[in-house]
Amino acid sequence: MSLTDRSLDVLATFTPDHPTRTLQEISRESGLPLTTTHRIVTDLVAWGALERTRSGRIQVGLRLWRVASLAPRGLGLREVALPYMEDLFVATGENVQLAVREQCEAVFVERLTGRRSVTVLTRVGDHFALHATGVGLVLLAHAPDEILQEVLSRPLRTWTDHTISDPDQLRAVLAEVRRTGVAVSDRQVTDDAVSVACPIRDAHGDVVAALSLVVRHGSVSPASLIPALRAASRGISRALGAPTPDFRQAETA
Amino acid sequence: MSLTDRSLDVLATFTPDHPTRTLQEISRESGLPLTTTHRIVTDLVAWGALERTRSGRIQVGLRLWRVASLAPRGLGLREVALPYMEDLFVATGENVQLAVREQCEAVFVERLTGRRSVTVLTRVGDHFALHATGVGLVLLAHAPDEILQEVLSRPLRTWTDHTISDPDQLRAVLAEVRRTGVAVSDRQVTDDAVSVACPIRDAHGDVVAALSLVVRHGSVSPASLIPALRAASRGISRALGAPTPDFRQAETA
DNA sequence: GCCCTCCTTCCGCTGAGTGGAAGCGTAGCG
DNA sequence: CGCTACGCTTCCACTCAGCGGAAGGAGGGC
Numbered sequence: 209m210s211l212t213d214r215s216l217d218v219l220a221t222f223t224p225d226h227p228t229r230t231l232q233e234i235s236r237e238s239g240l241p242l243t244t245t246h247r248i249v250t251d252l253v254a255w256g257a258l259e260r261t262r263s264g265r266i267q268v269g270l271r272l273w274r275v276a277s278l279a280p281r282g283l284g285l286r287e288v289a290l291p292y293m294e295d296l297f298v299a300t301g302e303n304v305q306l307a308v309r310e311q312c313e314a315v316f317v318e319r320l321t322g323r324r325s326v327t328v329l330t331r332v333g334d335h336f337a338l339h340a341t342g343v344g345l346v347l348l349a350h351a352p353d354e355i356l357q358e359v360l361s362r363p364l365r366t367w368t369d370h371t372i373s374d375p376d377q378l379r380a381v382l383a384e385v386r387r388t389g390v391a392v393s394d395r396q397v398t399d400d401a402v403s404v405a406c407p408i409r410d411a412h413g414d415v416v417a418a419l420s421l422v423v424r425h426g427s428v429s430p431a432s433l434i435p436a437l438r439a440a441s442r443g444i445s446r447a448l449g450a451p452t453p454d455f456r457q458a459e460t461a
Numbered sequence: 462m463s464l465t466d467r468s469l470d471v472l473a474t475f476t477p478d479h480p481t482r483t484l485q486e487i488s489r490e491s492g493l494p495l496t497t498t499h500r501i502v503t504d505l506v507a508w509g510a511l512e513r514t515r516s517g518r519i520q521v522g523l524r525l526w527r528v529a530s531l532a533p534r535g536l537g538l539r540e541v542a543l544p545y546m547e548d549l550f551v552a553t554g555e556n557v558q559l560a561v562r563e564q565c566e567a568v569f570v571e572r573l574t575g576r577r578s579v580t581v582l583t584r585v586g587d588h589f590a591l592h593a594t595g596v597g598l599v600l601l602a603h604a605p606d607e608i609l610q611e612v613l614s615r616p617l618r619t620w621t622d623h624t625i626s627d628p629d630q631l632r633a634v635l636a637e638v639r640r641t642g643v644a645v646s647d648r649q650v651t652d653d654a655v656s657v658a659c660p661i662r663d664a665h666g667d668v669v670a671a672l673s674l675v676v677r678h679g680s681v682s683p684a685s686l687i688p689a690l691r692a693a694s695r696g697i698s699r700a701l702g703a704p705t706p707d708f709r710q711a712e713t714a
Numbered sequence: 715g716c717c718c719t720c721c722t723t724c725c726g727c728t729g730a731g732t733g734g735a736a737g738c739g740t741a742g743c744g
Numbered sequence: 745c746g747c748t749a750c751g752c753t754t755c756c757a758c759t760c761a762g763c764g765g766a767a768g769g770a771g772g773g774c
Contacts, residue, residue, distance in 0.1 A: 333526070
């Protein structure tokens with residue numbers, strides 16, 4: 209294993225539940241000897257990828273965040289999408305989420321949360337299974353076949369009684385998402401939330417992200433959200449250079 | 462130079478002006494031989510810290526962004542501050558900025574931009590000189606002495622005729638910022654923008670960030686923005702566990 | 715004062731990492 | 745179609761950066 213891999217594995221020991229760690233914790237989590245961990249952490253701190261807190265704990269440093277903020281699929285996408293997400297947020301007052309796919313998971317790049325909106329579990333930077341969320345279903349529907357195969361190589365995790373767990377049902381849902389251009393996740397993650405999602409395409413026409421609205425079950429018809437959601441996702445797609453599909457027909461595969 | 466340093470220096474070659482690069486560009490920017498660069502990039506891509514685009518160019522990867530998003534001084538601070546920034550934004554309709562200090566520069570962690578607001582130069586993740594911006598003046602006023610000494614060890618850069626360039630003037634301004642708890646940057650960065658900034662404190666009472674409003678020169682009195690700005694910065698400070706200062710007197714050093 | 719936990723430093727050893735050269739692939743131009 | 749330029753990938757003899765257990769120091773709690 210190269211030293212670059214080891215350094216990155218040190219960085220990967222931080223999680224939303226453990227944004228700060230001791231040297232010993234990092235050593236245990238990464239599987240590296242204490243001395244090796246100490247040396248790597250010292251280098252990362254000197255560069256600014258990690259920082260030490262007043263009490264000696266270790267946390268991800270601002271310099272790493274600044275470098276990572278240049279990720280086109282992270283803040284780069286967010287910057288393009290934000291005006292449209294704000295429009296959607298103002299128009300609906302509901303949670304708006306933007307996600308991209310990383311391997312077999314949806315990663316949330318941005319979200320706008322209303323004060324009175326239904327609570328959503330995910331934060332910016334978090335990831336979630338593809339098969340259960342609106343954005344995840346969109347991303348999976350347009351992913352290469354091997355991604356679906358990998359998702360289906362393990363039992364589908366469930367969070368509620370509504371979570372899709374049958375592979376055949378998932379395949380059927382994905383076909384429908386490709387046909388209609390819209391995914392609906394009805395109480396698959398929590399018992400009170402429904403999300404509606406649309407694809408965002410790039411200049412090649414590839415689906416590179418998904419946009420969704422998340423509302424309280426029963427508060428509003430998901431179908432009524434589709435026009436505004438579609439308008440926003442098309443706007444973002446255009447901003448990314450996507451060719452404009454024929455406006456007269458629903459989005460098709 | 463350690464391999465960790467080299468790998469980080471590869472990552473550091475990406476800039477807002479060059480979010481994607483070729484292998485040769487990275488080699489030139491980092492000063493590393495092509496073979497060494499190739500090996501390091503291959504490792505970084507395999508891990509997810511970098512990604513290759515369709516055309517073979519290299520960009521910062523989503524996995525690095527996810528790790529970096531755990532930086533408490535980055536998105537961690539942003540998450541705490543966002544509701545107060547939104548309140549301030551709704552109340553004033555002006556640009557709201559949140560910045561932290563990294564060595565001798567202000568790094569912008571979040572900003573809310575109004576459609577009709579004056580244009581601000583900085584994006585999330587960007588940095589700017591401390592002495593010229595509202596947030597920078599606040600951060601510098603409360604920085605260790607050696608930071609001010611380092612800032613003053615080089616001529617102060619100017620952007621407009623109003624930019625502070627005299628060290629004695631800067632020291633006087635910083636003393637006033639400490640006394641009043643507010644910094645005003647009047648047309649120091651662009652000829653049409655004025656910013657007003659306040660400190661944000663942590664549980665130890667240390668200044669860890671600054672919050673500002675940026676308005677069009679002449680559009681509104683900076684003094685009229687201070688109450689709302691103070692309220693928001695105090696709210697964020699409280700959320701970070703800061704002790705509550707006596708409400709009857711202006712914030713003092 | 716003792717114990718526990720965490721962190722830092724030492725140092726002989728070795729294989730991971732080095733980088734110039736050569737070769738391959740692709741695009742553009744005449 | 746052939747040539748040129750640019751970018752990328754692989755080879756391989758060499759070397760020193762990185763290895764990690766042990767020992768010791770620091771700090772907190774009882």
